[in-house]
Amino acid sequence: SQQGEEDPQALSIQEGENATMNCSYKTSINNLQWYRQNSGRGLVHLILIRSNEREKHSGRLRVTLDTSKKSSSLLITASRAADTASYFCATVNSGGSNYKLTFGKGTLLTVNP
C-alpha cells in the first residue's frame, strides 16, 4: 500500500447528508492536505492541516488529524450535488523535501440530488 490511502474508494450519498472520507499514511509528515478534483479537471486545494494541529475548519469542511494513528478525516457537512468529485489527500513528509506532495488514489464522492 502507498502513502496517503483514502477510504472509502467510492461514496454515494443524498444531498444534505454528511460525507466522511478517511486518509491513512505511513511516514511522519509536516502537513496533510486535501484536494478536490472534478471529473476531467485540475485539482483544487481545499485545506491544509499541519502536524501539530488536530482539527481545522473551513466553511462546510472539517478536517481532523491523528498523528498517533497516522490518519486524517475530511468531513463535508450538508453536502450538495456540486460536491460530487474525487477527493485526494496529499502529505508532505517530514525530514525530506517539503515540496514533494504524495497523493493517494482518492475517494470518488457522488452526491445525489
Next chain:
Amino acid sequence: NAGVMQNPRHLVRRRGQEARLRCSPMKGHSHVYWYRQLPEEGLKFMVYLQKENIIDESGMPKERFSAEFPKEGPSILRIQQVVRGDSAAYFCASSPPSGSTDTQYFGPGTRLTVL
C-alpha cells in the same frame, strides 16, 4: 489574476512521436512542479524547477523525459518517442518565490493519449 495555465488541454500522439506540454505558472510564481496521474491513480511527483534550474527530478523517468523552465516563457515537459504507457494526465503546479513550497496551485492538466 489568472491561475496556472496549461496547454494543450488534450494531446494525441502516435507511438514514437514527441509530446510537448506547456505550463505557465501563476503571476509572480517562480517555482514549478510537474505531476503525472495515471488512470485511476493519484498524482505522482515528477520534477521541481525554478527559473533556469532543475531542483529535483527524482520522480521523472531517466529516459525520454525532460523538463525546463527558461528565464522567459513557460515551463516545458517534453516526452520523446512516446509509448502507450505515457498516456496520462500531466499536471503542473506553481508556488511563489517566498513562502511555503508545500502550498501549490494546480493547473487544469494536459491529457495525453498515445495511440
